[in-house]
Every structure is written in C-alpha cells, then in structure tokens.
Amino acid sequence: GESVGLHLPTLSVQEGDNSIINCAYSNSASDYFIWYKQESGKGPQFIIDIRSNMDKRQGQRVTVLLNKTVKHLSLQIAATQPGDSAVYFCAEIPNQAGTALIFGKGTTLSVSS
Amino acid sequence: DVKVTQSSRYLVKRTGEKVFLECVQDMDHENMFWYRQDPGLGLRLIYFSYDVKMKEKGDIPEGYSVSREKKERFSLILESASTNQTSMYLCASSLDRRQGEEKLFFGSGTQLSVL
DSSP states (O other), rough: OOOESSSOEEEEEEETTEEEEEEEEOOEEEOOOOOOOETTTTTTTTEEEEETTSSSSSSSEEEEEETTTTTTEEEESSOGGGGOEEEEEEEEESSSTTTOOOOOOEEEEEEEO | OOOEEEEEEEEEEHHHHEEEOOOSSSSSEEEEEEEETTTEEEEEEEESSTTTTOOOEOOTTTTEEEEEEETTTEEEEEESGGGOOEEEEEEEESBOOOOOOEEEEEOOOOOEEEO
C-alpha cells in the first residue's frame, strides 16, 4: 500500500543550529500533510500542516516545504533548542473520502548544548 | 484546547484476557482513531470511526475490535490478548474531514504489556 517514509531515523544537532528533517511520500494524490512532534512519554503533538496547493508554510521557528514534483516534504526548525529533542513524524492524507492519516516511521532529533 | 483522554497510562495483562482500552475526547469531534506504535514501525492504524456506531478497519485490525456507542468515546477491545499485542496504543480524534479539519489530536497513550 501507499506509505510515507523519512530519510533518516536519527538526526543530531548542536543547540542554535538549524535542523532539517526530511520525508518522502509515495501517494501523488495526497492533498494534505502534517508534521507531528512526539516527546518521550507523550502522544504526538501537531506542529504545522500544509495543503498540496502550497509550497511553503511558516510557523513559529518552523517551516514546512512541499515539493510535489519529487514528492518530498521537509520540516525546518530554526535555532534548534534542547526542548526540540523529540521524534518527528510526517503524515499525509490521500485525497480519498474516508481515508485516515498515514504516518511515516519518524526521525529522532537530538539537540546537544 | 482539545483534550483526548486515555483511561490508563500503563496496563499489564495476561495472555488470553479480554482487554478494554478507553478513550474520551471533549471537543465534539466527529472522527476517532486507534493506532499502535512500535519501535521501528511507527504508527499503524488499527480502527477508526467517522460517526457513532460506525467503524472502519485500518491497516492492522486483526485481533482487535472497537466500539463507539457515544460520540465522545471510542473503545478498543482485545478479545483475547496475545504477547504480540504488547505495544503503545494511541487514541486520536479529529473534527471533520468534510470541513477540511483533518488534523489529529492525540491522547498520551496506553503502554500495554501482555505477559
């Protein structure tokens, strides 16, 4: 079936650096994408979303980029902080009625001081 | 803020037991979901529901059933627990896909151990 994957299972950065977490998706019909952050012992929390009619969306310290040509999604975190350490998941919704979110396997971001 | 509450944070059960995992959301969301999360496998969808008394199979429904008798409550049932059902179970809800409100809000999870 269709799946969403991430390029790297782990990413280590220094505090203050910018982080880029990548995700490749396989369903060209998907029209909505979300990034989630999951801290240890907690459920995933919504970070930012983007629809397929957009290429870029910015939030507070985070930016999501969507490249539909190569079916690639990325999450950029500016000035990474220790509190950003978590597992990050991308998720997609295929453009079909009654279809639930499909999640990638996650990238663990470790931020060192 | 939306709150999704899972009744237990940790559960330990024995093989063959019938297990109920309860989930309640307080924001009148139409849709509710059950996922399991395992190391290296990410989140996998077990069942979901778009309305009261309605249910749809996800990617891995075998060994599970669900119940949605009220809009705010979605229960996951393991009819006869097995050791391969040891996992973190996550409940989620979303407002209404038809209105473009698809993003999921998650509970804190239930770590189930089947011995």
